Amino acid sequence: MSHQYQAKVYVTLHPSVLDPAGTAVRSGLIHMGHTQVEQVRIGKYVEVLLTAENEESARQQLDQICAQLLANPVIENYRFELHALAAIA
Amino acid sequence: MSHQYQAKVYVTLHPSVLDPAGTAVRSGLIHMGHTQVEQVRIGKYVEVLLTAENEESARQQLDQICAQLLANPVIENYRFELHALAAIA
Numbered sequence: 001m002s003h004q005y006q007a008k009v010y011v012t013l014h015p016s017v018l019d020p021a022g023t024a025v026r027s028g029l030i031h032m033g034h035t036q037v038e039q040v041r042i043g044k045y046v047e048v049l050l051t052a053e054n055e056e057s058a059r060q061q062l063d064q065i066c067a068q069l070l071a072n073p074v075i076e077n078y079r080f081e082l083h084a085l086a087a088i089a
Numbered sequence: 090m091s092h093q094y095q096a097k098v099y100v101t102l103h104p105s106v107l108d109p110a111g112t113a114v115r116s117g118l119i120h121m122g123h124t125q126v127e128q129v130r131i132g133k134y135v136e137v138l139l140t141a142e143n144e145e146s147a148r149q150q151l152d153q154i155c156a157q158l159l160a161n162p163v164i165e166n167y168r169f170e171l172h173a174l175a176a177i178a
Contacts, residue, residue: 004127010134025135025158034154038093038138045099045134046114049127065123069114 002051004085005058011071011078012043046070051088058082091140093174094147100160100167101132135159140177147171 013019022040029037048065052058062080071078102108111129118126137154141147151169160167 012134012136022135028158029154032157034139034150036140036150037154038140039136040138041136043134043136045101045132046111047101047128047130047132049129050123051125051127061123061125065118065126068121069117 002053002088003055003058004049004051004088005055006083006085007048007050007058007062007080008083009046009048009062009066009070009078009080010043011046011066011076013041013076017075043076044070049085055082055084091142091177092144092147093138093140093177094144095172095174096137096139096147096151096169097172098135098137098151098155098159098167098169099132100135100155100165102130102165106164132165133159138174144171144173 019041022042025042026037026040048062050058050061052061059082062082066078066080067073108130111131114131115126115129118129137151139147139150141150148171151171155167155169156162
């Protein structure tokens, strides 16, 4: 019997990596009057629905998925939360 | 005295809106052998650093920032978590 899992994956730039998109958003906000915004950094949020035998197997799959496709390990970190949904016969 | 706040903003597509980028990522994952992935939906994760008089004021600013720039209310939802950092004299 396998389980269905929902993963919430957060991908963020390493703190030392410049974020030109975030800087542009901050400039836009300041021009719009939000002058109290000091910094904006933009990342990705990905929801993945997958089936796996157990939570350990789901975590291993997700680690591969994140490292191979969702995040660029040279400039990005990732973390994820795993939520068990239904059991599948 | 004002405070510095960090906001973690999550922007997601409405459940009824198609996500072609997520579908493309899912196809890629299946071609890479991750055949147990059923769905992928891609959103944005934004970290905003701002100063405000108090938490209520920070929330109001962030609601405006999200509705005006970070999210497109026609097709996206947003939510945020607010963390108080340092007090500023």
